Amino acid sequence: MELRPRVLVTKIGLDGHDRGARVVAACLRDAGMEVVYTPPWQDIPAVVKLAIEEDIDVIGISSLATDHLIVPALIEALRAAGAGDVAVIVGGIVPDEEVPALIEAGVAQVFHPGAPLARIADFVRSAAARVRATRFPDAR
Amino acid sequence: MTRLSQEVHTASPAPGADPAARQSAEDASRLREAAERWRAEYAASVGAQPDAVNRSGIAIEPLYVPADAPPSFLDRIGYPGQPPYTRGIYATMHRGRSWSQRQLVGLGTPADYNARLRRLIEGGTTAVSLIPCNSVFRGFDMNEVPAELLGTCGTVVDTVEHLETCLDGLDLARTSVALNDPLPFTLLAFLIVAAERRGLDPACLAGTSNQSDYLSHCVANHMFFRLSLPGSRRVLLDEIAFCMGRMPRWNTLSVVGQHMQQAGATPAQAMAFTLSSAIQYARDCIARGMRPDEFLPRFTFFFDVSISFFEEIAKFRAGRRLWTRIARDTLGARDARAWRFKFHAQTSGVDLTRAQPLNNIARVAVQAMAGIFGGLQSLHTDAWDEALSTPGPAGARIAVATQNILREEARLTDVIDPLGGSWYVEQLTDRMEAEIERTLAIVEDAGGMYRAVEAGLVQRMIGESARRFQEHIESGEQVCVGVNAWREPDEGQTHLAQPRPDPARMRSHLESFRRWKAGRPAAAVSRALDDLTRAAHDDTANTFEQVVAAARSGCTHGEICARLRRELGTGQPLAMI
Secondary structure (H helix, E strand, C coil): CCCCCEEEEECECCCCCCHHHHHHHHHHHHCCCEEEECCCCECHHHHHHHHHHCCCCEEEEEECCCHHHHHHHHHHHHHHCCCCCCEEEEEECCCHHHHHHHHHHCCCEEECCCCCHHHHHHHHHHHHHHHHHHHCCCCC | CCCCCHHHHHCCCCCCCCHHHHHHHHHHHHHHHHHHHHHHHHHHHHCCCCCEECCCCCEECCCCCHHHCCCCHHHHHCCCCCCCCCCCCCCCHHHHCCCEECCCCCCCCHHHHHHHHHHHHHCCCCEEEECECHHHHCCCCHHHCCHHHCCCCCECCCCHHHHHHHCCCCCCCCCEEEEECCCCCHHHHHHHHHHHHCCCCHHHCEEEEECCCHHHHHHCCHHHCCECHHHHHHHHHHHHHHHHHHCCCEECEEEECHHHHHCCCCHHHHHHHHHHHHHHHHHHHHHCCCCHHHHHHHEEEEEEECCCHHHHHHHHHHHHHHHHHHHHHHCCCCCHHHCCCCEEEEECCCCCCCCCCCHHHHHHHHHHHHHHHCCCCEEECCCHHHHCCCCCHHHHHHHHHHHHHHHHHCCCCCCCCCCCCCHHHHHHHHHHHHHHHHHHHHHHHCCCHHHHHHCCHHHHHHHHHHHHHHHHHHHCCCCCECCCECCCCCCCCCCCCCCCCCHHHHHHHHHHHHHHHHCCCHHHHHHHHHHHHHHHCCCCCCHHHHHHHHHHCCCCHHHHHHHHHHHHCECCCCCCC
């Protein structure tokens, strides 16, 4: 069975710059993935609900203006809702010194400006495969 | 592949005429011979080469000759300060008065902002800007958003008192204040009330309502898009009407191409959409009974300036020429002040890279030069560390120094429109103008900018351009030094990030806001908000006048925005990829 990763591309917090989110979402869609895309400023509970309802493997958070500071709260909320296995990646402007805190909080990867789309797509595909493998250990 | 204006090189005058004609026939033949020799030599040495195409899709030739410049100097190029203003809107341009250095400022609490402002005032600044926190942009008070985000991208300003703290020590009658203040213009209302409290007539206030262009927010910078499209349309007209009567020095509207180019529009598209927006706003004002000669001189423009150097210069020269025609012929303005295309430019963050970040200093210098040669009135240069984090003080200093170097060391301001008359720049200006007009026609056919935005047409066109640009980067067709070319191993970080606002100070700002709110005369606040409701549903009332009244009664930013959202609808951008 071919794996079609299910990806949610969204923005939480207050910023509205969505060029990056749109470009990445379109790229993942064109790479054959199921992409759910939302407007910016999603509440954390709304993202958690959507991730569960849509059976999402990977959540991509785009952050251009410090919204990455509340990504740890998103991961906590996912865990509290029993969706802690969803992989969360962050793309955008994240200062180097703030990356370790994100990784420690459970972020799978941070993509900085200049990251090639192909690399992002590869990462998402393998992260989704890992998520599926944990969810359905007998599937293979 | 070289096109080289055939008409000049092949036209031969009638034979056997007078000596002057014979001379000119000889000249033409020498010219033709020189052009052919060059073409052959060029082709032999370069061979088949891919066409060079700029970001707006215009093919760029390897060489330009006199025939590429417009035939009529006076009608198409002319003198600065005279229509069609191709060379600049003032007779003196930068030789007479430099552009304003207007850097964006704003982080942390109002007290933090004021400390920064005082340093700028000591440095002799006469033009300040205020960037509020993203919570403010979204129309919320500080107690309504995640506390981690407060003050990280701008100053937290929710009340008249907060703005008073921000501007403490500033001579309001002598300083131009640019407020990043989307409608319903709460910061402008706070400024008016702050002036009144100092005993000043608001008529003395000078500055600009930046971010008043709701169409650009609906299309591209959604975080500023607070009210529904029809609600936005109404409140903007109310603000323009209010200020025209009472604040003659206030620039009511800044029409913004910057957001759209940042979101992916090509330079020609960004110029076209901006002009289309200005036409829409002007028509709306005219329908409201206002006269173009009165409101148009208070319109200003704001653009992105990318690293596509000649293209940007041509974009600005073409935009000036087009606006003259639009203001005069389409909108019927008779006063020359209405024909002048005043604009602020910001160097483009999209071109900046995280890899080898110090290279960004060179990029910003090139972008700034394009803006200066393009004839801007005011300039913000980005800090090199913008691609890494919120810019720190060292990066901000270099951004300002870049402007000083270009002006005072390199002396770019000695000659007005120094690239005017370049066969390439004149030809490119014409081509960009034609490309801009093509997009203007698409928008016009869709029923004007309001309709085109409502239908998602503009958003789709921008999305496609963003996609195409990204593909050019991925394929290497668009070179990004350090990203897809000339890569080097990471030399390690030398960057000191701007520290996040002090959480303790932000907490105390939040607590004092809560205390202040609880201590307000509640009856006056709810009366003022009810007046706002009534104004929103009464077409003869001015909603902005009620926003000012609400500020006077102690209403907060969040309360005013929430009330108008309830009455006029919330702005919802189209979500599409």
